[in-house]
Amino acid sequence: MDLPLRVAPEVRLSSTASGLRASLDAGPVARTGLPADVRTTGDHVSMAQLEQRVRDAQATEDVAALGAAEEILGSLHLDNHPLRRRPEPPDAAPLPAKDRAAFQRRAFRAALPQVPLLKWAERARAKAAAETEARSFGEAMDVAHAVVSQRRAVAVEDQWRELSEHDPTTVIAELDAHFAVAECGCTCVDAGWDVETSRGYVTVVCRYPALDIVGERGPGVSSSGRRMMRRRTRAERNALYLTGLASFTLATVRRSISVAVAADDVHVVVVRPTAEGDGLEPIYVGSLSREAVTLRPSLADPVPLLLGSAVCQMQFHGPAHDLVALDADPHVLEVVRACTEALADEQLDTLLRDPAG
Secondary structure (H helix, E strand, C coil): CCCCCCCCCCEEEEEECCEEEEEECCCCCCCCCCCCCCCCCCCCCCHHHHHHHHHHHHHHCCHHHHHHHHHHHCCHHHCCCCCCCCCCCCCCCCCCHHHHHHHHHHHHHHHHHHCCCCCHHHHHHHHHHHHHHHHHHHHHHHHHHHHHHHHHHHHHHHHHHHHHCCCHHHHHHHHHHHHHHHCCCEEEEEEEECCCCCCEEEEEEEECCCHHHCCCEEEEECCCCCEEEEECCHHHHHHHHHHHHHHHHHHHHHHHHHHCCCCCEEEEEEEEECCCCCCEEEEEEEEEEHHHHHCCCCCCCHHHHHHHHEEECCEEECCCCEEECCCCCHHHHHHHHHHHHHHHHHHHHHHHHCCCC
């Protein structure tokens, strides 16, 4: 496998409520601003919430709810992910007039009690001095605000430059922050430049649900036209599962290139829980270019793109085309091992926090 697949040396994986997260040994990285919109239409639904909706609808056999949830699951790639733009520098806002008036009142209250009430000339001089003091303080605050704004503008510009130049540390930090907000079950584990092609790349690990996300029974229509739950064949379940996986993978790539503005290729490793539920297994390893994603028709079927972009050929068994784990590859297994260990550490921490659990 020619794909430069690895967890970057400076990246440490950990597990959180929103999924796997990447932290950097170099310490926190200042970010260029808030992440891009995680969903531009409707209410954002995290991957965990969507999975829970599907399972709840399966348990209650709610035809409408299950149909709506499965429709979202198969159309994740249609969400709009606008390209990250150069952030506007923060405004150097002057001190509000309300605050200036408050400073003046405080100066008056501090100066006038020290002058006898009937000493009009002295009180006038004290009032003028208080006004001067309040005005000087306001001007000093304006200068301080301007200096702080300039420093922030420089920091934002530096971070944007590093992001646009594809600095690995900045790219990983920005992408992982975006994934955390989106709660999409993804994390960025590597970024850099391919020495052979001189193309910028990012490597993303995604966690997708197991096959039971597609129930044995699903929405259907009776002979009389009434909506009902009907039994699915195994081939139908596998086809729906593959469609959801393709949509999820393409959506992840679109997210990645919207944030990593200089990335030309996105290497993706998709893992899912094993049948025993005590580990992870890789089901897709591939690489999609920015051109392949942005130039394709938005309504095109994502499954051919998924199959064609696989670096390790996806494994299907039996007449129903059951999707099984990929053949062992040392690079892939190393990434999966790091993810599994991160999840195991979180489970151990949970037990230590709650021994009775």
